Amino acid sequence: QSVLTQPPSVSAAPGQKVTISCSGSSSNIGKNYVSWYQQLPGTAPKLLTYDNNKRPSGIPDRFSGSKSGTSATLGITGLQTGDEADYYCGTWDSSLSAWVFGGGTKLTVL
Amino acid sequence: QLQLQESGPGLVKPSETLSLTCTVSGGSISSSRYYWGWIRQPPGKGLEWIGNIYYSGSTYYNPSLKSRVTISVDTSKNQFSLRLSSVTAADTAVYYCARRAVAGYFDYWGQGTLVTVSS
Numbered sequence: 106q107s108v109l110t111q112p113p114s115v116s117a118a119p120g121q122k123v124t125i126s127c128s129g130s131s132s133n134i135g136k137n138y139v140s141w142y143q144q145l146p147g148t149a150p151k152l153l154t155y156d157n158n159k160r161p162s163g164i165p166d167r168f169s170g171s172k173s174g175t176s177a178t179l180g181i182t183g184l185q186t187g188d189e190a191d192y193y194c195g196t197w198d199s200s201l202s203a204w205v206f207g208g209g210t211k212l213t214v215l
Numbered sequence: 216q217l218q219l220q221e222s223g224p225g226l227v228k229p230s231e232t233l234s235l236t237c238t239v240s241g242g243s244i245s246s247s248r249y250y251w252g253w254i255r256q257p258p259g260k261g262l263e264w265i266g267n268i269y270y271s272g273s274t275y276y277n278p279s280l281k282s283r284v285t286i287s288v289d290t291s292k293n294q295f296s297l298r299l300s301s302v303t304a305a306d307t308a309v310y311y312c313a314r315r316a317v318a319g320y321f322d323y324w325g326q327g328t329l330v331t332v333s334s
Contacts, residue, residue, distance in 0.1 A: 204264040209262070
């Protein structure tokens, strides 16, 4: 059971928009920055967004992160088949003194 | 371009100690802006943080693994290492090393190495 809760799966058609939620608590998301990671099949995770809503160099602006209270959201617009992957949220939990990941969300582009 | 590369045995016997090393190239492990961490992923499952180390040697461990984990750093070799003792089949996973910004995100990852615990 993950400290951060994500939906197991989401799906949408190519060109559409999808959002992935990440629900936590006052000791993790409510207090610290959230980052999102994309894991394509058979590869290592890749940083998509950090500090709630910033993108590393090279990440297209189709990917966006946001945070409100104890929840965070990853948004992906203009979906492409190449976006099919597992997506994870992550943050520091100040009560546990531990880094925590969400359980992951599998994105299917129909 | 920073690169991280895990190395170590791919097969470990139950009750023995898993040992992996991460070699960092293209940057210094002695930067004050970063931690260096280990994350694992059992087959078909999600990511689990194992722990981080700072270049000074200070460490943070996952409370659920703390009694079995040791992470160390060798700044002269630009490497950091993981030791996980008393392993069982539940420790079978792909193990990743990664750089974590002090601000709190993992920005560079190794390719991962599969470690299987089996007799």
